[in-house]
Amino acid sequence: MIKLTPDPPVLRVRQDLPSEVALLHAYKHLACAVAATRQALEHSGSRAEVLIQGVFHQVEVAKELVEVSLKNLRH
16 A cells, blocks of 8 residues: 655754754764764674674764864864
8 A cells, every 4th residue: 555645753962952962962962873883883793794893984984073073163
């Protein structure tokens, strides 16, 4: 059966959210993702490890970029 109305988004971010607040929330989510990825690496098999390391690297870079942006906003 085809739905006539789509499901609402799972997450909705306010469009008027101040940049500093948005970056702070993004930083916290990325920090949690880094911690979860580290734990996954400790318990992964060799095949999955390569993929997890790639995700870890991307998230770590994004976290650092957000951190720099937050510092620049505050100064």
